[in-house]
Amino acid sequence: MRRALSVIVLLALMAGFGFGVNRLIASRKHKIPTEGTVFIPTATRPKIVLPGTLYLAQNGDIYRLSDGYFTDLHLPAAGGSWMQPAYVPNSQDIIAVLRAAEYSNLYLLNSQGHVIRRLSNNANVHLDTVYLNHWMFYPHMGADGNTIYFSYDQPKNSSSYAVDFSLWSGTLNGRLAAKQLSNSNPFTGGDVDPTQLAGGGVLYSKFAIGSGNAYSVIAIQARPLGNPITLTTPAQDCGQPALSPDGTRLAMVCIGGTGLQSTRLEVAALSGGKLGTPKTLVNNCLCSAPVWAPDGSGLVYYNTADATGHFELWWIKGALGASPSAPLQVTTNLDFDALSPPSWSPLSSVPVMAR
Amino acid sequence: MRRHHVRRSRIFLGFLIALGFVLSGAIGAVAYFMPAIVTAFQDTGHSITRNLPTPKSSTSASAAATASAKASAPPVVAPPGQPFTVLLLGSDNDIKFGGTLLTQSMILARVNPITKQVVMESIPRDMWVRLSSGGSAKIDAAYLHGGASAAVTTVEQDFHIHIDHYAWIGLLGLVNLINEVGGVDVVATNPVMDDFYPADLSGKNPYAFERVAVLPGPQHMNGMQALMYVRSRHGDLRSDFGRSQRQQQVLLALRAKAKLLGIADLPDIATAMANDFSTDMSISEIASLLPIASSVQLQNVRQVILASPYTSTGHQNNEDVLLPNWNLILPETHQYFPAV
Numbered sequence: 280m281r282r283a284l285s286v287i288v289l290l291a292l293m294a295g296f297g298f299g300v301n302r303l304i305a306s307r308k309h310k311i312p313t314e315g316t317v318f319i320p321t322a323t324r325p326k327i328v329l330p331g332t333l334y335l336a337q338n339g340d341i342y343r344l345s346d347g348y349f350t351d352l353h354l355p356a357a358g359g360s361w362m363q364p365a366y367v368p369n370s371q372d373i374i375a376v377l378r379a380a381e382y383s384n385l386y387l388l389n390s391q392g393h394v395i396r397r398l399s400n401n402a403n404v405h406l407d408t409v410y411l412n413h414w415m416f417y418p419h420m421g422a423d424g425n426t427i428y429f430s431y432d433q434p435k436n437s438s439s440y441a442v443d444f445s446l447w448s449g450t451l452n453g454r455l456a457a458k459q460l461s462n463s464n465p466f467t468g469g470d471v472d473p474t475q476l477a478g479g480g481v482l483y484s485k486f487a488i489g490s491g492n493a494y495s496v497i498a499i500q501a502r503p504l505g506n507p508i509t510l511t512t513p514a515q516d517c518g519q520p521a522l523s524p525d526g527t528r529l530a531m532v533c534i535g536g537t538g539l540q541s542t543r544l545e546v547a548a549l550s551g552g553k554l555g556t557p558k559t560l561v562n563n564c565l566c567s568a569p570v571w572a573p574d575g576s577g578l579v580y581y582n583t584a585d586a587t588g589h590f591e592l593w594w595i596k597g598a599l600g601a602s603p604s605a606p607l608q609v610t611t612n613l614d615f616d617a618l619s620p621p622s623w624s625p626l627s628s629v630p631v632m633a634r
Numbered sequence: 635m636r637r638h639h640v641r642r643s644r645i646f647l648g649f650l651i652a653l654g655f656v657l658s659g660a661i662g663a664v665a666y667f668m669p670a671i672v673t674a675f676q677d678t679g680h681s682i683t684r685n686l687p688t689p690k691s692s693t694s695a696s697a698a699a700t701a702s703a704k705a706s707a708p709p710v711v712a713p714p715g716q717p718f719t720v721l722l723l724g725s726d727n728d729i730k731f732g733g734t735l736l737t738q739s740m741i742l743a744r745v746n747p748i749t750k751q752v753v754m755e756s757i758p759r760d761m762w763v764r765l766s767s768g769g770s771a772k773i774d775a776a777y778l779h780g781g782a783s784a785a786v787t788t789v790e791q792d793f794h795i796h797i798d799h800y801a802w803i804g805l806l807g808l809v810n811l812i813n814e815v816g817g818v819d820v821v822a823t824n825p826v827m828d829d830f831y832p833a834d835l836s837g838k839n840p841y842a843f844e845r846v847a848v849l850p851g852p853q854h855m856n857g858m859q860a861l862m863y864v865r866s867r868h869g870d871l872r873s874d875f876g877r878s879q880r881q882q883q884v885l886l887a888l889r890a891k892a893k894l895l896g897i898a899d900l901p902d903i904a905t906a907m908a909n910d911f912s913t914d915m916s917i918s919e920i921a922s923l924l925p926i927a928s929s930v931q932l933q934n935v936r937q938v939i940l941a942s943p944y945t946s947t948g949h950q951n952n953e954d955v956l957l958p959n960w961n962l963i964l965p966e967t968h969q970y971f972p973a974v
Contacts, residue, residue: 289651297658297665304666307898381845410829414847432827432847440868442827442847466871468825468850486824486850488871491941492879493824495850516823519851532851539932540821540886542852563932565819565852581852586893588819588854617853 317589317614320349325609327594331573332626334364334373335592336619341375343390345627352392359383362616363416366624367451368424373622374398375418382412385429387451398427398455410437416444421475425450428473428481434459443469446483446500460503461485467493472519472620473500477526484518485509497531499552510554517557519620521569521578522549528599529554530569530578542566544580546598560595561606567617573625575599579609581617589614592621669901669908670917711798714922717746718798719971721786723777724881726865727804727910728834736774737785737802739864739881742793744970747926753970754885755938756878758945762955763792772955777802782912794964795971799915805835807910808864809857811888814906815895817856818887820863825850826880827869831862860884875941882937893928897921938966 320342328347335342339360343350354361359379366373371390376383385398403411418429430444449457463469467486474482480501495518498507511517517533529549532542544566548555569580578598581590596604712718724739740757759774766787767779776788782800812818826848834840846862864884870876948957
């Protein structure tokens, strides 16, 4: 009896040992973060308190960051993913893109996430003619709080494969796609990321293809459908322009035409429609979406924290000056939508409104 | 005598117990690696038969034509730790193709583990070449007429190089691989727009279309998004060449993820890619590639695309094709891939 018990105990120990070896090897697996393992922003606090109010997109929803706290706007999940928020000057409202599988629309929302109204209708109900759907991205408001600039895949010819973004403008209180501003290069992807310049014209990224490579240049569209003024060269391959609040500096993301999966965050002086020699703030990174603080005290951008990927918010204090601070990682394990540049309103607190 | 017998019995018992623990540990390890072991039998270690080209006498077009003179020989594989060449093959293997597969993507990769340098050369799928199986056709048909062996031999004889290994992957294999490593972070060089992207993997009519809009800049892509990025071609002025560049970009993004992987991750990856992946490499050879991939710096990666003047548009057998200029292609290729 005692011997049988010993054998049973030994067998159980052996089985436990085998299971332990199995789990030990399993524990050596690398924990690669996924969309399901990142934090919800509201469960975290940023490392520093940034001035004003930032609107950021994560996992199809939009969050407000103000006074060191994230607030979930709780946008309706049905219909697609929310992205690319843009605050409306002189108001508490924002514009945002709702991206569905085949089209995207612009919406006007209040600061609490309540949909005020849909601004576009780009959906086509006929499944066999998907090309009749349209995309609208990169909304930016003009200083008057009424003019809106955005990228739109019009004009489009159904007899051609060409689908390219052009720049358009309209008004919140009138026709949305009222005026085509740029002629894009066909079969390149087109023109994106328009921002109104104080002296008139629109700053944006223009895509082209030359010598077998796709690249972007930062350009100014001084008048609708006129020839663009290019600020950067094809070899620099720069895009995502962000103009400082005083209009004297341009932050941009440059690839250098290599296609080697690395970018540089650069800043250059902008004067009289000409760009000075750029200064590299961050090299060999996956930097994207630079945005200046409304008071000009620095800039934020997205970059991955490590090889696990996922984009976090970073801050460079004094980026306008000659000796900016070292980049500081503001958030951890939040994985923001790197295609949605933060929108930074100077208003520091938002009154709570009834939904 | 009896004491001696008892002592021997105890030693034997102790040995049995130790053996039991070793065996149970081994069973635990085997159980963990079972998916990888199954994959090792099903998808890896597929030896290829090939006809090696005759040694190169010149890089002229006439030499290329005579390269079809073949000398049968067993494949010689680079010894471990030495530079080697891999032919990466990708096929649209959705239901539309019914098992008759072409290779829409062919990338030659030369890996030097000593200098930690990598060269990737994309071979245009429409390139008109002599096939190892006989006759001439677009190079993507080599796989159709003899699988990986024919694809490898065709590239070897036309490019006058030696290929050590091949790896083939299907659409879902790529999607699942990227999802398994948590997605990839890709710098999209331009907006990739396509209103006529095949809807074959989205559960709709496989002959229907869906829309693609990949916005430019650094971004996180899941497997399906990455597939759209590397597969779309209608909205790109460079057509298949643009697609080739994007395929190389996603390979580089995957390289970054290799830093995170180890042998314990192989079973999950093997399960994810099951039935949509094959190679002549053994599972241990694949595992040994992970540290090499992760140690290669971006500045040590060279990308080669055989656009004009290496190729020019032409017409053969009522098909639009790309005609190779071997006088340019061979010297360019042999800078990075040793000529044979």
